[in-house]
Amino acid sequence: MASPVTPTPLLKDELDIVIPTIRNLDFLEMWRPFFQQYHLIIVQDGDPSKVIKVPQGFDYELYNRNDINRILGPKASCISFKDSACRCFGYMVSKKKYIFTIDDDCFVAKDPSGNDINALEQHIKNLLSPSTPFFFNTLYDPYREGTDFVRGYPFSLREGVPTAVSHGLWLNIPDYDAPTQLVKPRERNTRFVDAVLTIPKGTLFPMCGMNLAFDRELIGPAMYFGLMGDGQPIGRYDDMWAGWCIKVICDHLGWGVKTGLPYIWHSKASNPFVNLKKEYKGIYWQEELIPFFQAAVLPKECTTVQSCYKELSKQVKAKLGKVDDYFIKLADAMVTWIDAWDELNPSGQLPNGKSRSHSASVPAAAKATNSDSIVE
Amino acid sequence: MSNRCPPSLLSLAIDATLYNFHNISSDLSFLPEHILIDLFLRTLKAGKLTPRILKLFLATGKEEILSMIQALNIQLVLTPVLPTTSVKDNEVDIVIGAFRSDLTSFMEEWRPIFSRFHIIVVKDPDLKELKIPEGFDVRVYTESDIVKVVGSSKASLFSGYSSRYFGYLVSNRKYIISIDDDCSPAKTQNGELVDIVAQHLNNLKTPATPFFFNTLYDPYQKGSDFVRGYPFSLRSGVPCALSCGLWLNLADYDAPTQALKPDMRNTRYIDAVMTVPLKSMMPMSGVNIAFDRELVGPAMIPALKLAKEGKVRWETMEDVWCGLVVKTVCDHLKLGVKSGTPYVWRNEKGSAIDSLKKEWEGVKLMEDVLPFFETLRLSPLAVTAEECVVEIAAAVKERLGSAHTSTAETMVEWVKLWKAVRS
Numbered sequence: 001m002a003s004p005v006t007p008t009p010l011l012k013d014e015l016d017i018v019i020p021t022i023r024n025l026d027f028l029e030m031w032r033p034f035f036q037q038y039h040l041i042i043v044q045d046g047d048p049s050k051v052i053k054v055p056q057g058f059d060y061e062l063y064n065r066n067d068i069n070r071i072l073g074p075k076a077s078c079i080s081f082k083d084s085a086c087r088c089f090g091y092m093v094s095k096k097k098y099i100f101t102i103d104d105d106c107f108v109a110k111d112p113s114g115n116d117i118n119a120l121e122q123h124i125k126n127l128l129s130p131s132t133p134f135f136f137n138t139l140y141d142p143y144r145e146g147t148d149f150v151r152g153y154p155f156s157l158r159e160g161v162p163t164a165v166s167h168g169l170w171l172n173i174p175d176y177d178a179p180t181q182l183v184k185p186r187e188r189n190t191r192f193v194d195a196v197l198t199i200p201k202g203t204l205f206p207m208c209g210m211n212l213a214f215d216r217e218l219i220g221p222a223m224y225f226g227l228m229g230d231g232q233p234i235g236r237y238d239d240m241w242a243g244w245c246i247k248v249i250c251d252h253l254g255w256g257v258k259t260g261l262p263y264i265w266h267s268k269a270s271n272p273f274v275n276l277k278k279e280y281k282g283i284y285w286q287e288e289l290i291p292f293f294q295a296a297v298l299p300k301e302c303t304t305v306q307s308c309y310k311e312l313s314k315q316v317k318a319k320l321g322k323v324d325d326y327f328i329k330l331a332d333a334m335v336t337w338i339d340a341w342d343e344l345n346p347s348g349q350l351p352n353g354k355s356r357s358h359s360a361s362v363p364a365a366a367k368a369t370n371s372d373s374i375v376e
Numbered sequence: 377m378s379n380r381c382p383p384s385l386l387s388l389a390i391d392a393t394l395y396n397f398h399n400i401s402s403d404l405s406f407l408p409e410h411i412l413i414d415l416f417l418r419t420l421k422a423g424k425l426t427p428r429i430l431k432l433f434l435a436t437g438k439e440e441i442l443s444m445i446q447a448l449n450i451q452l453v454l455t456p457v458l459p460t461t462s463v464k465d466n467e468v469d470i471v472i473g474a475f476r477s478d479l480t481s482f483m484e485e486w487r488p489i490f491s492r493f494h495i496i497v498v499k500d501p502d503l504k505e506l507k508i509p510e511g512f513d514v515r516v517y518t519e520s521d522i523v524k525v526v527g528s529s530k531a532s533l534f535s536g537y538s539s540r541y542f543g544y545l546v547s548n549r550k551y552i553i554s555i556d557d558d559c560s561p562a563k564t565q566n567g568e569l570v571d572i573v574a575q576h577l578n579n580l581k582t583p584a585t586p587f588f589f590n591t592l593y594d595p596y597q598k599g600s601d602f603v604r605g606y607p608f609s610l611r612s613g614v615p616c617a618l619s620c621g622l623w624l625n626l627a628d629y630d631a632p633t634q635a636l637k638p639d640m641r642n643t644r645y646i647d648a649v650m651t652v653p654l655k656s657m658m659p660m661s662g663v664n665i666a667f668d669r670e671l672v673g674p675a676m677i678p679a680l681k682l683a684k685e686g687k688v689r690w691e692t693m694e695d696v697w698c699g700l701v702v703k704t705v706c707d708h709l710k711l712g713v714k715s716g717t718p719y720v721w722r723n724e725k726g727s728a729i730d731s732l733k734k735e736w737e738g739v740k741l742m743e744d745v746l747p748f749f750e751t752l753r754l755s756p757l758a759v760t761a762e763e764c765v766v767e768i769a770a771a772v773k774e775r776l777g778s779a780h781t782s783t784a785e786t787m788v789e790w791v792k793l794w795k796a797v798r799s
Contacts (some may be wrong), residue, residue: 177602
């Protein structure tokens with residue numbers, strides 16, 4: 001007797017899709033069957049006077065640089081410009097429990113049977129089932145259909161812990177750094193690995209923001225994508241930075257990070273020479289950053305994400321400030337980010353329920369929706 | 377002055393065909409026989425005779441080609457998954473602990489993959505007889521052989537699931553591959569046999585990456601690499617000492633799990649192998665493993681035997697304990713452990729419910745043992761696997777209480793035996 005398969009909940013009122021873009025959103029057409037029911041938060045990077053056309057029928061709010069400046073005021077300095085790192089502004093203004101973020105050059109992939117992969121559904125499955133960071137299960141995610149914990153897996157650890165992050169992968173153009181891209185320009189990722197697994201506690205990983213979902217209520221404040229792009233000495237390390245921070249914090253607070261399915265189809269290989277210029281400093285700095293994060297210890301008193309993050313920013317300033325002044329700026333920006341997050345996401349109810357003018361309920365002028373629903 | 381004649385139109389045409397052979401799938405029989413022969417010889421010389429191209433030539437039905445193929449003894453065999461590293465026959469020992477008296481069907485199934493290699497079969501002392509088919513380079517060790525090597529007092533170490541460790545002890549090859557005798561070769565999604573020897577050796581001969589997780593899994597596999605954000609200083613990796621494979625059909629679940637889901641079968645072929653990160657503990661399953669005997673042989677210990685250990689995997693934990701020790705040793709010595717492919721097909725055997733009825737010590741064991749391993753730290757003085765095992769044994773004795781004193785003592789015995797056999 002096969003066990004009944006429970007359908008995955010849609011969570012359409014509990015999940016926002018955050019998309020950074022500087023070009024256009026044509027890719028949404030392909031995602032329409034999977035995304036149309038969800039609310040989109042578009043973060044428009046680059047020239048705010050450009051009009052980004054959103055395909056018909058999507059419910060969305062859109063923020064350009066002017067909106068970001070208006071909403072955050074002086075705190076807007078923590079949001080990157082001319083880099084997809086600006087997407088984290090979308091996390092901040094969202095009011096939903098879950099976030100799924102995807103790049104505008106990512107399309108629907110096909111599984112080995114030729115069926116379209118509903119990436120969002122898989123991310124939801126990953127987030128709604130527990131993680132197992134304390135002991136490695138050789139059959140990977142034991143909560144998936146058709147698999148379980150293997151012999152020898154301690155029973156006391158089989159309940160798992162809440163999953164904070166679901167990190168998806170990419171077929172076609174793999175997420176390689178510039179040097180690898182230069183050496184292997186033709187390599188394509190064709191291997192469909194039908195697995196999801198929890199990254200063990202104490203292990204860091206390179207988190208890619210192209211196909212990522214997370215529980216915003218759990219880990220949102222730590223998903224700051226750093227200072228990148230215009231005016232900054234580094235690019236293409238935004239998601240890496242966030243990934244190292246969230247992993248240290250998740251390890252500390254006892255939450256899980258999963259990686260593996262779902263796959264999306266990554267269509268565009270960015271220019272490796274441009275990438276090399278952006279990543280150059282990062283390639284050297286990462287040698288200092290990894291030992292820093294590997295050794296980072298958060299005190300027991302840090303029991304909230306915000307306090308963990310602020311503590312981390314102190315350690316960044318103290319220990320990485322010597323590597324480059326950039327990290328002093330970054331540490332300050334991390335604090336600014338948390339302050340901005342807390343302002344936009346007050347934990348208590350405001351007196352008489354009135355929303356504040358610089359909260360996410362933005363005046364209609366900056367928001368153009370095609371549907372009648374309004375975000376709060 | 378060079379006397380070379382310019383190439384003829386024919387030879388240019390043959391060169392072009394060779395170059396484009398990957399695109400040619402049409403019938404070759406329209407070619408005149410002498411040209412076909414030329415093409416065949418050139419293909420051989422260029423080393424481009426793949427099974428697909430061989431089939432094209434065979435399909436022409438031309439007599440000379442067919443007789444040439446026969447004369448050269450070219451055979452179209454069921455091709456296992458081609459290894460990316462070449463395997464030298466004399467570097468591998470295949471070790472089987474025999475629980476069943478008739479290994480004929482088992483060995484026949486594995487013949488295409490095992491026949492090149494030396495095989496050590498260790499007969500479980502409870503078995504009356506052992507039948508092995510012809511055509512293998514196999515050495516069988518029985519109870520009396522074991523007694524001869526280790527003495528009668530130590531022989532009990534090598535009974536039941538631990539009998540195979542005797543094979544590890546007496547082997548003098550670099551790599552050991554060991555599977556249970558109730559496994560058959562698995563098939564990939566393309567229907568090809570999974571060559572576990574080639575794949576295990578590929579895992580062992582390519583570096584492991586325990587210090588940072590690569591999201592595209594083993595970066596040394598073909599078609600994969602390190603992703604953006606992976607520190608360059610960590611890209612040379614460390615030697616891989618242990619390769620843990622997986623199982624299709626009957627996965628290695630414990631008795632309660634299998635009893636609860638009696639029809640659950642593992643049908644998912646996950647095409648990945650990855651390094652188990654530093655400090656991350658895992659349950660090693662002895663059903664399908666391979667290791668570098670020179671690096672971690674002494675740490676592959678047959679130390680833990682449940683009081684009621686049986687003849688099915690649901691009634692043993694020897695491999696799980698061994699795995700925790702090996703992982704600790706590897707973490708300390710900066711060696712790697714990989715998990716994932718290759719798969720074997722595990723056949724039905726035993727009853728989970730019957731195993732459940734026996735007192736399940738194994739469950740309680742893991743609860744006590746895991747915190748121990750998580751906090752275990754070895755001293756910088758332990759620089760070999762032997763030294764690590766001795767330190768772990770001392771820690772076991774000190775911290776895990778009287779229930780595990782014999783385990784600790786066995787570990788020390790094992791190291792002594794290991795050294796003695798090698799001297």
